[in-house]
Amino acid sequence: MGSVDFDQQVRLAAFDRLRELAAATSDGVLSRADPSTGVPRYGDQIVEGRQRYDYRAGGPDRWFNWALAGLAESSTDLIYVVKLRRGEYTAAWPVRVVGNDPSGEFVLIDDSRAETVTSPEVATLGDRLLASEATARYTTAPRAVRLHQQAFRREVLRAYDRSCAMCRLRRPELVEAAHIIPDADERSRPVVTNGLALCVMHHAAFDRDLVGIDPRYQVHVRRDVLDEVDGPMLRHGLQGLAGQTLHLPQQRRDRPDPEFLDARFAQFRDAEPT
């Protein structure tokens, strides 16, 4: 609950700051609900009078689109930063995500209540947002993240009784805590249900999508790996896993969340050679 309040406070503070900027800029507030001068629009991005905002390739079921898809079901006021040209941005606020397109390609944004402002500060913000998009998750609160990851590792290893969920190897130096939804994804959470205890070999194979786990805990091996001919490590270590069921934690609540597995399994499927 506390984080929701904090989130809301940050948003309100940002709205206030934008309002100040708008007041200080001669042509600050351009309009209200006026398509000709309001939020910049691009002809092919208007659907039924609403601004279209595209999902990243793969649609709302891919985990990297969950946050955006989730907004379609909330009524959160947002700031929409639009790049006009290099170094020039306009901020529009408040806007809301009002619906998912049935095709799964985009959401629709309602900007009918929005005010807009173009100012150097928005430009700085816009550049920073674009520049930091890829790295923000790693640079925010590194200490908190580190603590989370230590706890994650401890909890996952405990849940799986310190043995690999695929091959049951128990050698402590070789068993690690793996993330189902990768750590780099913003929806990834350091919770046991997003974790798997895996030996170093199976951790690496899982991270590289050589093996996948479906939501019913069955292990799949990538087709080209199955077709390969090699020594005992490949035969027993990888090919032999195909069709096996994961060794699960005894406690039901510690078991992998099928939704996380489902999202991750889609990536495994995409990685399979056609």
Ligand SMILES: [Zn+2]
């Ligand atoms: Zn293993």
